[in-house]
Amino acid sequence: MGLHSISFISFTMTLHLTRALQSRAPAFPHARQSFLRVPPSHLFSSSASTKIPKKSILTFQSRNMSSAPAKKEFLCILPDKPGAQAKRLEVRPQHLEGVKPNVASGAIVAGGAMLNAHPADGETPSFKGSMMLAVAENEAQVLELLNNDIYTTSGVWDMENAQIIPFKSAVREAL
Structure with a gap:
């Protein structure tokens, strides 16, 4: 052989x-x-x-299976309270600064303002609320994140009518 x-x-x-x-x-x-x-x-x-x-x-x-629980996506629809436009504009810089660590950690992967209509050039937008795509282990973690945001603590977001919806992204791209 x-x-x-x-x-x-x-x-x-x-x-x-x-x-x-x-x-x-x-x-x-x-x-x-x-x-x-x-x-x-x-x-x-x-x-x-x-x-x-x-x-x-x-x-x-074999791989050690004692890893952290899986993170899930949640679509957050956050309407503004009636008459909150002035307060939103006042605390907006603080909101944007407060969001940065959550974006850096991956807790927020998309977000932005919902408008009543797109403004003409040079006009201030008429805000309707916010949309956010959060990543967390459960809805309670998302709610905690939202409750700590200045838009909630200063009375901009109407949390009684907010929606936190389990979500699965198919496409996510920045403008």
Whole structure:
């Protein structure tokens, strides 16, 4: 038996072992993110320029699944209280500064003002409220974020009529 035949047999045994182990993976749901692989140190090049395992035993690696809970998106529709236009304009610089850390941390991924109509050039917009796309573990975290915003504490947003809607982005692009 030549070297090429032994390498082929070793490769075939490795392939069958890999398939057998992979077919067992669903029996271990806690190892969902686990995977089989041949470490680069266990490979050599054959004359056919293909990588063949040096050993017929594969290593099994698993990822620690104690990661943080998954974050979810929430669409926030935040209407302004009637007559809040002047207060909104007064505290707007503080609102924009307060939003920056939440944007930097990924807690807010989109947002802006909702208008009654697009203003003509040079006109002050007539605000209707705000829209925000927040990322959090749950709705309670989003509500906490909104309640700490100056638009809420200064009485601009009508939180009794605010909507926090579970959301899944398909497309997100800046202007």
